[in-house]
Amino acid sequence: MNHRTLLRRAAALGTVAALAVAPLLATPGFAHATPQHPSAQTTPPLPAPTHGATVDWFDAKFPALDKGSVFETVTFERFEYLLKKNTGKWAFVIGGPEDPELQQTIGHIEKVAEAQGIEKIYNFDPNLDGDDLSIFDLTGYDLDSADNAGKDQFLDLGERLVTSYLGKDAETPFTLADDPAKPDQRVAPQHPYLFVYDAAGGDNARIVDALTTAPDLSTPDAVTAYENDVKRVLTSASLDVDTQWDFISTEHNRRHYERYVKNADPAVETANRARFGGDIFNAADDLTNGDEDDFRIENITYPELLNILDSDGEFVILFGGTWCHNTAAIIKQTADYARQYGIKKVYNFDFSLDSTGNSGTLDKHIRDNSFRTVGGVSRKTRPAFLYGRILDKLSNAKTQYRITTDEPGTQSTSPVKYDVGGTEKLARKIQVGHLLSYDKDATDRGRPAPVRDQAIRSDWTNPDGGTFAGNVEYMSEVWFTQGKDATYDAANPDRLRGNVNVTTEVGQNSLQNQRNFAKEAIDQIRDVIVGVAGGYDSSVAVTGAPASVSVESPGRLTAQVKVDTDYTGFFSDRTAGATLAPLTGSRALGGSVQVLLDGTKIGEADVSADRTAAVDLALPTLTAGDHTLRYEYGGGAAGRVDAGATEQTLKVVAKTSTTTLGAAPTLTYGKSGTITATVSAGATGEVSLAGLPGGAISAPIQDGTATFTVPGTVPAGSYTLTASYAGDGAYGSSTSAPVQLTVGKALTISSAASVTTPYGTAGTIKVTVSSPGGVTPTGSVTLTGVGAAQTRPVEAGVATFSLPRTLAAQRYTAKLVYDGGSDRSGSQTQVSYTVTAIAPSKVAFAVTKKPTSKKAGAGRVTISVPSGLAAATGTVKVTLTKGGSTKTVTGTLSKGVVTVALPKLAKGTWKVGVKYAGAGSYRAAVSATTSLKVAR
Structure with a gap:
């Protein structure tokens, strides 16, 4: 394991320990932790980083250094990030190019570091502007200082560094100034410019070793002595490396987690992850083969930004900081696209010089007005002229906020007002995160246009009915960009919705419009990056062009040209979060296709919205032989898509051919047939028949004809057929006049038998569907007229219907209708279904x-029937006889029972019988004879 690997592993372990207090969740894909380093290749090969300009700050600003030195700048945020880690040992050099002592010594420090195999020395310049804005000493600086404003806020940064980290050791030279006469100086003039810092050193051993005083380099011996001192400091501890990946990924993940996810209740934290998204960066996905040096985003200081803006080449710049949730929404995708399209570096600058935020009371955020009211008085508290310098360079940048009301669009007017020598100036306000490409020498129609491209909704007209129009900057959120390709899922409504209420349709519209806005933003970021990489490639494909023509009559060139490219052009025509239904589309590719014959342009066709161009050109007179047709797409999408081309060979032959297609056969589905094409006598090769579903079919030419079989599987319908001959060495190509083929539906026959069944017994009707042409019937049959309508599938040519036992006794007419379908005709049949009456189970009489x-x-008469069937209805007659005396009574059944009145009867034994007359589904029946004794 080499020294570099050891340092990386130590740095990784230190990063993990620093966030060990953060709760970890097992939610798949959302486990919060510092990004870990994959141990094996996890991503496919990517193009080499060859696009976009880069600069080496130290080579440019320190004459004693060459490119690729061990030094790396750190912003205030990153400096404090390293100081407050609870593990790790770092080498620091303090100062900037404006420091003559550092200019004198930095070459010697580099020499020693290289000899000792030191990989990284971090450089922090207390002068945040690279000039006079020092967090240690602002004596004479043109800012007010009062009520924690202006100078106080900047000097508080230096005091915080000393109090919290650099002044922990009794022997350390970092000390706070205590001279009341110098309120603008917080640190004593003498402090270390080179030191090794141990983040785990506690309160008394953080600075391991240091150099403070200016060295004597007047003689070779003095130089040797100094370099020995440097060696002593740099080898006083085993130094670690914290990469741009470590810093940017850790801080973005930490801030997102603490702002939106973190909760003492694990269940709430899990729910928060679902709503607000998981970690922004994950090493397994975001590093190529685990190499942190392949991470393409580099955090830079203010003077580095100015140097870039004054350097040659086209740069990719991302404005925004780790504090900014809108920057967090796009930074991962920016890094991904930088790798995918071979961008060397994306430079990341934060207008908040300490990366605290953009509140109006934070004077370290330079993208705001110079003057603000403090203690009831307007004071110059912010060095906003630093922002003005940047915007002077970005002279043609588009922003959402206008400078004056005279500009087009209806977006808010909110410039940054800054002071230069007592004169107020105005600058455009760039919102963050914001990605753009920059080339200081670029022009547009003779005017300076250094901003080559930027991710912004430009010159937009609001279709939502509101007043907002003009330029719109992409202020999105992590959960919307992570969910940009998702749709609302009622089974998982909280997924990546943030705080959008999705319980209503307008809320769901709002969520989808937010996601569409985010998708548009990410696509535009991709466009900016691809533009620096040279633009999207395009390819050209041609169909329909003739393979050959004749010298006698070359005719016309008719072809369809298709342009293919990865450029999406996606846009949403809604404001972010609009409650109207989503409205999206794709921007037109545009451009045109030129057609060249043997290098000479013969025509041009515009590319339509579907990215095709229809070519219809008269061919000039040509000599026999092979000629070259070239189709050139000139590029489009406002320069984002590159040109593309393809070539075809056009054979010019001596004779003109003719192709005639014969009459179409009369077909029905399931029945095949043939159709014949006739070609000029002597022609050889094949003829192609187009117009059938499934694509063209071919047949060889035999004795001047080609015969095609139209299969019985062709669905019923109407088809326009043409026959095309491609030509051969003697004959040119030709196409027949169209012929109409009609395929009818297959005939079907439905048949069934009548059925008789007794009441109380379930019945069955079977219908057979057949086709004389041998087509297997599919689909279904519907039965009506016998109880409730039923529909049953046809299986093996039969549909079976089960009828309930409760159908009342009668003769039914069963109508059976086969639905046919797109390829089979319908058919029907009608049969009888008869339910016959049955005898009741029992007729009984009881004296009540x-x-x-x-x-x-x-007395009560009961007519019993089988369980589950309807109760008997109708009338009963009870007959009582004794000797020659007979008495009768009648009654009408209700639910199978009736109580009848019995008359006064003479003393003696009477015979009792009941006769049921029958009704509905039941036949007549009689009871057994019973006896009734009358005692008195």
């Missing part, structure tokens, strides 16, 4: 009140 010779009585 005995009659006497003096009083009438009563």
Whole structure:
């Protein structure tokens, strides 16, 4: 294991320990932790980073250094990030190019570091502007200082570094100034410019070793002595490396987690991850083969940005900081596209010089007005002129906020007002995160246009009915960009919705519009990066062009040209979060296709919205032989898509051919047939028949004809057929006039037998569907007229219907209709279905009140039927006989039972019989004879 690997592993372990207090979740894909380093190749090969300009700050600003030195700048945020880690040992050099002592010594420090195999020395310049804005000493600086504003805020940064980290050791030279006469100086003039820092050193051993005083380099011996001192400091501890990947990924993940996810309740934290998204960066996905040096985003300081803006070449610049949730929404995708398209570096600058934020009371955020009200008084508290310098360079940048009301569009007017020598100036306000490409020497129609491209919704007209129009910057969120390709899922409504209420349709519209806005933003970021990489490739494909023509009559060149490219042009015609239904589309590719014959342009066709161009050109007179047709797409999408071309050979032959297609056969589905094409006598090769579903079919020419079989599987319908001959060495190509082929539906026959079944017994009707042409019937049959309508599938040519036992006794007319379908005709049949009446199970009589010779009585008649069937209805007659005396009574059944009145009866034994007359589904029946004794 080499020294570099050991340092990387130590740095990784230190990063993990620093965030060990953060709760970890097992939610798949959302486990919060510092990005880990994969141990094996996890990503496919990517193009070499060859696009986009880069600069070497130290080579440019320190004459004693060459490219690729051990030094790397750190912003204030990254400096403090390293100081407050609880593990790790770092080498620091303090100062900038403006420091003559550092200019004198840095070459010697580099020499020693290289000799000792030191990989990285971090350089922090307390002068945040590379000039006079020092967090240690602002004596004479043109800012007010009062009520924690202006100078106080900047000097507080230096005091925080000393109090919290650099001044922990009793022997350390970092000390706070205590001279009341110098309120603008917080650190003593003498402090280390080179030191090794141990983040785990506690309160008394953080600075391991240091150099403070200016060295004597006047003689060779003095130089040797100094370099020995440097060696002593740099070898006082085993130094670690914290990469741009370590810093940017860790801080973005940490801030997102703490702002949106973190919660003492694990269940709430899990829910927060679902709503607000998981980690922004993950090493397994975001590093090529685990190599942190392949991470293409580099955090830079203010003077580095100015140097880039003054350097030659086209640069990719991302404005925004780790504090900014809108920057977090796009930084991962920016890094991904930089790798995918071979961009060497994306330079990342934060307008907040300490990366605290953009609140109006934070004077370290330079993209705001110079003057603000503090303690009721307007004071110059912010060095906003630093921002003005940047925007002077970005002279043609588009922003959402206008400078004056005279500009087009209706977006808000909110410039940055800054002071230069007592004169107020205005600058455009760039919102973050914002990606653009920059080339200081670029022009547009003779005017300076250093901003080559930027991710912004430009010159937009709002279709939502509101007043906002003009330029729109992409202020999105992590959960919307992570979910940009998702759709609302009712089974998982919280997924990546943030705080959008999705319980209503307008809320779901709002979520989808936010996602579409995010998708548009990410696509535009891709466009900017691809533009620096040279633009999207395009390819050209041609169909329909003739393979040969004749000298006698070359005719016309008719072809369809298709342009293919990865450029999506996706856009959303809604404001972010609009509650109207989503409205999306793709920007037109545009451009045109030129057609060249043997290098000479013979025509041009515009590319339509579907990215095709229809070519229809008269061919000039040609000599026999092979000629070259070239189709050249000139590029489109406002320069984002590159040119493409393809070539075809056009054979010019001596004779003109003719192709005639014969009459189409009369076909029905399931029945095949043939159609014949006739070609000029002597022609050889094949003829192609087009127009059938499934694509063209070919047949060889035999004795001047080609015969095609139209298969019986061709669906019923109407088809326009043409026959095309491609030509041979003697004959040119030709195409027949169209012939119409009609395929009818296959005939079907439905048949069934009548059925008779007794009441109370389930029945079955079977219908057979057949086709004289041998086509297997599919689909279904519907039965009506016998109880509730039923539909049953046809299986093996039969549809079977089960009828309930409760159908009342009668003769039914069963209508059976086969639905046919797109390829089979319908058919139907009608049969009878008869349900016959049955005898009741039993007729019974019981006396409920005995009659006497003096009083009438009563009896109950019960007609029993099988379980589950309808109760008997109709009338009953009860007959009572004794000797020659007969009495009868009648009654009408209700639910199979009736109580009848019995008359006064003479004393003696009477015979009782019941006769049921029958009704509905039941036949007539009689009871057994019973006896009734009348005692008195």
